[in-house]
Amino acid sequence: KWPERVMIKEVGPRDGLQNEPVSIATEDKIAWINQLSKTGLAYIEITSFVHPKWIPQLADAFDVATSIERVPGVTYAALVPNQKGLEKALASKIDEVSVFMSASETHNRKNINKSIAETFPVLAEVVREAKAAQKTVRGYVSTVFGCPYEGAVSVEQVIRVAEKLFDMGIDELSLGDTIGVANPRQVEEVLGVLLKRFPKEKIAMHFHDTRGTALANVLMSLQMGMTTFDSSLGGLGGCPYAPGASGNVATDDLLYMLNGMNISTGIDLERLTEAALFIQHKIGRALNSHYLQAMASC
Numbered sequence: 001k002w003p004e005r006v007m008i009k010e011v012g013p014r015d016g017l018q019n020e021p022v023s024i025a026t027e028d029k030i031a032w033i034n035q036l037s038k039t040g041l042a043y044i045e046i047t048s049f050v051h052p053k054w055i056p057q058l059a060d061a062f063d064v065a066t067s068i069e070r071v072p073g074v075t076y077a078a079l080v081p082n083q084k085g086l087e088k089a090l091a092s093k094i095d096e097v098s099v100f101m102s103a104s105e106t107h108n109r110k111n112i113n114k115s116i117a118e119t120f121p122v123l124a125e126v127v128r129e130a131k132a133a134q135k136t137v138r139g140y141v142s143t144v145f146g147c148p149y150e151g152a153v154s155v156e157q158v159i160r161v162a163e164k165l166f167d168m169g170i171d172e173l174s175l176g177d178t179i180g181v182a183n184p185r186q187v188e189e190v191l192g193v194l195l196k197r198f199p200k201e202k203i204a205m206h207f208h209d210t211r212g213t214a215l216a217n218v219l220m221s222l223q224m225g226m227t228t229f230d231s232s233l234g235g236l237g238g239c240p241y242a243p244g245a246s247g248n249v250a251t252d253d254l255l256y257m258l259n260g261m262n263i264s265t266g267i268d269l270e271r272l273t274e275a276a277l278f279i280q281h282k283i284g285r286a287l288n289s290h291y292l293q294a295m296a297s298c
């Protein structure tokens with residue numbers, strides 16, 4: 001019933017730090033990513049090559065990407081919204097390029113300043129060039145389970161965007177519950193439809209924990225056969241262009257649960273906790289994850 005192994009993709013340095021009011025020094029980001037690289041994580045999304053005015057917290061993307069120690073076996077990924085971002089990402093020798101857009105029109109506009117129809121050709125070109133440069137490409141669809149501006153999002157809207165992204169040649173699709181509104185029954189229904197069209201091996205789940213349902217949604221996804229999950233250490237994160245969005249499901253909470261269920265990930269919880277304490281100290285407030293809070297009170 002349960003998978004033997006799950007792939008956890010750490011998005012804390014990107015999704016986590018993009019929404020933190022405190023700005024973290026470049027050297028601290030580098031030190032943190034280097035620590036994360038030694039926890040057994042096989043995938044780290046380290047930054048975004050977006051416009052620095054839109055996401056000032058990640059304005060040092062190039063320095064971060066070119067200064068970290070690249071541990072063999074770890075894939076280092078970054079968000080890329082367009083051609084300009086791709087040029088910098090390729091110059092920084094990132095391993096994987098992540099393009100992103102939304103299933104809902106309004107969030108897409110607020111987040112990347114384009115309609116959905118205008119976004120497709122921009123991303124198609126990014127995917128084409130990234131592939132020509134021998135990079136793997138991940139595609140994100142945001143607002144899969146609900147939009148902060150439009151409310152309900154139909155599964156047909158998700159399919160339309162997902163199909164286009166797969167047609168462009170993405171290797172993996174990440175389904176974003178951007179504002180943490182999903183519940184397990186909805187996850188079952190949406191995945192039930194999507195898995196009839198797309199192979200589950202090519203889909204990752206990206207849950208934010210705004211309303212405390214993220215781990216329940218992970219559990220339902222596991223039952224539906226999903227084995228790749230995005231998470232953020234300590235529960236850092238959110239989307240600045242999605243009001244009310246808070247952190248991703250916490251990597252440490254997720255790992256604690258999977259360890260207890262005897263589902264392997266290759267990640268060392270003790271080392272991961274050390275990395276969480278490091279970034280917590282730099283951020284200067286207690287992080288949200290249950291695991292860290294339990295450790296602090298034991």
Ligand code: HMG
Pocket residue numbers: 015018048049050051052054055079081082084085086100111112113140141142143175176177178179206208238239240241
């Ligand atoms: P725009 O203003 O429409 O861009 O922004 P433009 O193409 O019209 O260009 C305007 C100026 O920006 C030009 O400069 C460009 O060169 C420059 P000028 O000629 O005026 O001096 N420019 C850039 N500069 C640096 N890097 C670039 C870049 N592109 C253009 N890449 C843009 C469009 C997409 C760039 C902007 O809207 C943007 O950066 N948005 C990013 C928003 C973002 O990062 N959101 C958070 C990530 S998504 C997320 O969190 C959801 C996710 O986690 C999944 C989930 O939870 O659902 C992934």
Ligand code: MG
Pocket residue numbers: 015176178206208238239248
């Ligand atoms: Mg996100």
